[in-house]
Amino acid sequence: MGTPVAVLLWLLLLLGPADPQETETRPYSLSFLYTGLSKPREGFPSFQAMAYLNDQPFFHYNSDSRKAEPLGPWSQVEGMENWEKESQLQKAREDIFMVTLNDIMDYYKDREGSHTFQGMFGCEVRNNKSSGAFWRYAYDGRDFIEFNKEIPAWVPLDPAAQNTKQKWEAEKVYVQRAKAYLEEECPEMLQTYLEYSKTHLDQQDPPSVSLTSHTSPGKARSLKCLAYDFYPREIDMYWTRASEVKMSETEKDVLPSGNGSYQLSVVVEVPPEDRETYTCHVEHSRISQSHRVLWDGAQEARGEGGLGAKAQ
CATH class of the missing domain: 3.30.500.10 (MHC class I-like antigen recognition-like)
Known part of the structure; x- marks a missing residue:
């Protein structure tokens, strides 16, 4: 303090x-x-x-x-x-x-x-x-x-x-x-x-979700899953690899967006040779079921669970 x-x-x-x-x-x-x-x-x-x-x-x-x-x-x-x-x-x-x-x-x-x-x-x-x-x-x-x-x-x-x-x-x-x-x-x-x-x-806003990827030659790929424009602030996000929960490489701090809503990102590192499917899971009170964004190793993302996903 x-x-x-x-x-x-x-x-x-x-x-x-x-x-x-x-x-x-x-x-x-x-x-x-x-x-x-x-x-x-x-x-x-x-x-x-x-x-x-x-x-x-x-x-x-x-x-x-x-x-x-x-x-x-x-x-x-x-x-x-x-x-x-x-x-x-x-x-x-x-x-x-x-x-x-x-x-x-x-x-x-x-x-x-x-x-x-x-x-x-x-x-x-x-x-x-x-x-x-x-x-x-x-x-x-x-x-x-x-x-x-x-x-x-x-x-x-x-x-x-x-x-x-x-x-x-x-x-x-x-x-x-x-x-x-x-x-x-x-x-x-x-x-x-x-x-x-x-x-x-009393506003209730579901999160929008985007997935971005960054990599350098010979190094691990960094996958970042971002949930934004959601309220209330309580949210749960995590990565899984082939259904196994992976620890995020960054602290999970929910941050204010400046417009009354919140945002949170979780990042995971993927080795160059890894072709397993990585999935970002997003759970929020305004989503009836867990929303998932999949990264399948072919560098393509797709969303499941009722929300649109944007990959970059």
Whole structure:
């Protein structure tokens, strides 16, 4: 969790959508990811915030623009949010956030190095009722402090967090406000957003699949199977050789495509003399049966299972 990218992956894992076969009872979530840097660099301001509806980026804010701006399909929605008011709220949160980062660096007497402070908080509703909430922070990739709404209290997870706890709990009303935000305000906001967003969040898009091949003289052929433009994000892909499962040569990381959908590729190496059939298997909730793309050694690909396959 030491970089914005790492925390984003953590968030996506945490917020993976529920089984689409249970649409009536699936949860919806509203989450915020904050990142503060002691030494900002190009492309990464000193503070930035991202809001998510389920796993979809909803709006962003940073210390350069000082504006909360909607993203993706929400930039086309009128009346969903008062963006000027939201910008003021995020600016207030930025001030508190960066003061805390400076307090931590003072505690450790380290203002020379580059340090990262990150926070995540949000809530979930299911069947129009609050069904979960969280609020936690990390410093330089280590757990720092989290809010336990059952006590209620801030629970320190780092030596420096004792000071933060004392500061944030100096007045009991602040603890009650944090509890009320997680249990009441956040779910109410989420319910309001869902009036505009539920159709988009319930989208179900099957993957398109392509197979590409690359080889160099005397070397193994590299077969890449790519699934793209699918939602929700859960998918299973793997290669088989003559019905035997082969390990992928690359990590299987599902990545956002930038348009609200996802993509995933798996690669396998085929020795020059190998003429066995290699098959890429794709399983997704929007496909009634496993989709297969076959590579038969004659450098031809064909698809089975109801989806078109494109070979290059």
